Amino acid sequence: MIKSDNVVAIAEMAFLVGTAGLFLQGSVAPGRKFKN
DSSP: OOHHHHHHHHHHHHHHHHHHHHHHHHHHHHHHHHHO
C-alpha cells in the first residue's frame, strides 16, 4: 500500500516549490527588466 504520509509530504513539497517559483518569477523577473 502507498503511505499517505509520503503522498501528502510530496504534494506539499511540490505545491511549495511551485508557489515559490511563481513568486520568484513574478518578483525577480520584473526587477531585472527595470534594472536593465
